[in-house]
Amino acid sequence: MVKQIIRALAKISEAIASDLYLEDILKLIVTVTAEVMRSKICSLMLLDKSTKELTVKATQSVSEYYNKKPNIKLGEGIAGRAAKYGRPITVLDVRKDKRYINQDIAKKENLCSLLSVPLIFKGNAIGVLNCYTAELHHFSQNEINIIKSIANQAAIVIENFRLIIESKVIKEELEARKVIERAKGILMKQENLSEEEAYERIRKYSMDKRKSMREVSEAIILSEEMKKFSHKNKNTKTNTKIKLDNLKVL
Secondary structure: OOOHHHHHHHHHHHHHHOOOOOOHHHHHHHHHHHHHHHHOEEEEEEEOOOOOEEEEEOOOOOHHHHHOOOOOOOOOOHHHHHHHOOOOEOOOOOOOOOOOOOHHHHHHHOOOOOOEEEEEOOOEEEEEEEEEEOOOOOOOHHHHHHHHHHHHHHHHOOOOOOOOHHHHHHHHHHHHHHHHHHHHHHHHHHOOOOHHHHHHHHHHHHHOOOOOOHHHHHHHHHHHHHHHHHHHHHOOOOOOOOOOOOOOOO
């Protein structure tokens, strides 16, 4: 058992260090956890901060009933309570425990005992790791500690992915702002517009053509660069005023 646990934790560590997608890592975590705990179903739920709901994001189960079960509000059910109070909760028989919301699913899938452990990151619960058994089972403190270790690893990898995504979004927003500012400058110079008028021209064209302001701005910049290039090479006088209606935004 100890060797199996060590191998399981090693697998998860390797996955975290790899270039796998988050969905693949979460799937591996629940699969490995189910093997170690001999669980009938193992699922990982993440908390949506805006809706305050827990949603199943990964499970090794092929059960349609379980995989399509509704979201759980923070503080409701077993998983909701584990997330709200930030501590593991064990249930001997979910089919008889009134706190468990989806008893119909538990009966159909023959789910019995449950261990629900919160994913904690910097003191806050970001999700829950659930382990179900098909028979009555008293989870030992050792088993709870194992799942807590796995849950902690899962929390770290999830938050790392979120930080990467957030940094990419911020970077893209900054780059888009620079492009828009440059396009505004071109319009201000060529059309003798104020900064506000140039911005409004780009925004309106963006809405009319259903293109992003960045796409419109990039087209303005490209058009200006092409005119400069053409003027330089042909050495002819050209009208460099930019007409947005003539721009082709790909």
